[in-house]
Amino acid sequence: MSSKKIAGYLVGVSLALSSVALHAEDKVYRLKLAETWGANTPILGDAPKNMAKLAEQMSNGRLQIRIDSANKHKAPLGVFDLVKSGQYDLGHSSSYYWKGKVPNTLYFSSMPFGMMATEQYAWFYQGGGLELMQQVYEPHNLLSFPGGNSDIQMGGWFKNEIRSVEDLQGLKMRIPGFAGEIFAKVGATPTNIPPSELFMSLERGTIDALEWVGPAFDLRMGFHKIAPYYYTAWHEPGSETQFLVNKKVWDDLPADLQVILETAFRVAAFDMYNQAIHENAQSWAKMKAEFPTIQVRDFPPAVLDAMKKANQELLQEQAQQDPLAKTILDSQAEYLSAVRQWTDISLRAYLDTRE
């Protein structure tokens, strides 16, 4: 059953493969990949590098993938267009960067109060998520595949404790995107500030709080030195990046190279998730050793309830505007409802009884 899922778009491929090698042409395919990340970005940037190396090795050199980082192509948030137009053959990015252009792509990264990474992978590969993602990308001449999970994201660094919904009123917080819209709905003032100015803005009180990623990325930013409260997760319980492929480039590849490429995506994605967990664990240990005064806090139930309600309202608006959005959101809600009941009696119970 799941071998069909692995093959994904490759239905019928095995029919074309005889049991004796067909002696495929040794033509070398040189593909260009545009990534959203800057050169040498850890974790996020390792995924396309691992993928390219693996594809080259498995194809015995017939697939050669050149990676251009944002420093080179100058369009970090334009990877969708670069691959759609054919300027690049492949992309590695996160779908929420182009939600303004194609709103339905938003649902394949991570949803507030939604599935965590393992639940979401089960949805992608076993629960129909991958097929829905292709439905969204197909009209744009693109294929999209999970590109690696950056692990559960923390709720952010706060200078003061949040004890009630009142404490959020007028709170200036760097929190972009959909989570920012939710924050606005509950009374806060989300702002967007370039990464290079974040530390100073927080230090000087231009903002009261910010969310970044998790310990692996937060450590080097140093926010823990100036904001003592580290809030737990709610808005990105398992952010998945994406590999994009120009459909015409894909169609021109021989069947074995298509399977090799899709498989290289999967291993690189899985490996990025392992790496993110590893680096988060190591960085969190370092942070706490250096700053034992960091206070980890859950948002109070009333605050979570308010954010949850705002989230539901925003999603309902989107579902009403677009039948495909409704289909995707319904699929996710239904899947989450079943899988979380299992998570609750298995993993959650295990973690809760282990102290």
Add this chain to the structure above:
Amino acid sequence: MSSKKIAGYLVGVSLALSSVALHAEDKVYRLKLAETWGANTPILGDAPKNMAKLAEQMSNGRLQIRIDSANKHKAPLGVFDLVKSGQYDLGHSSSYYWKGKVPNTLYFSSMPFGMMATEQYAWFYQGGGLELMQQVYEPHNLLSFPGGNSDIQMGGWFKNEIRSVEDLQGLKMRIPGFAGEIFAKVGATPTNIPPSELFMSLERGTIDALEWVGPAFDLRMGFHKIAPYYYTAWHEPGSETQFLVNKKVWDDLPADLQVILETAFRVAAFDMYNQAIHENAQSWAKMKAEFPTIQVRDFPPAVLDAMKKANQELLQEQAQQDPLAKTILDSQAEYLSAVRQWTDISLRAYLDTRE
């Protein structure tokens, strides 16, 4: 960094690959795989099937893998020997089936009170676990790779509630292996009973309790119809199966087919984990719909403490007898200590605040 891990044993392979295809010989390699499972075993048996199909597709037919199930080779628990001796080239099994033969293999499946699947994958691929596993298998002319996770296992079905350590005294329970030894140490009477007799033994009171796997496998066994208490996990928080490769067979493969095979192992393993989560969630929903009277219970803290203490004592005995066992157990304990602190503030906090 992690591309090195993906390549695993393949250090230096990329040097041998020129940037232009070397036009590898089109020799077809026909490999035989022995699996522990019976024909058409779901989930466990899907992993080697998915692996074989993927390896064939990626190699354009140069890798042909025939799978023999236990019905054929008649040695379900002897896969280690079948591959070591060269009777089979590959195997798919679980390392705890040969812990009597090579005790140190036990540590690469799942440890009581140990890492859950995602933590353990991070240990395998980022924390040195894979290298330690190869150290254990190397003297036996074998390579071993993670072969798919069957997800967190439940603590089992009990006819009566367990309220204290006293309730365990003399309790007759089907619980094999290392977990059985722990149960014996806390006063219970572990027994082993063939799967086909389990239902009747539980129904007639020959045993008071049993552990099997999780909802996906338990559903068809029907235990929930006769034992109302379903206890949460402690002994196998993320059971990983294994792919085995005969070292000589591996060494004879061309470099590109080695990478293809190792990659097919990884994707099949990851896919099995996704499938196990999916099937557990669906089966748990079915079980509860049919039998809403099922009571999910955590073992009381005193019982967990007693089992934890017994586990520690048994592991210490093993560490004292063998330096490599000590190295592996220390590596796991150190890794768990760091990664669980991250899990606690991320995933656990997320799950606990979502009600």
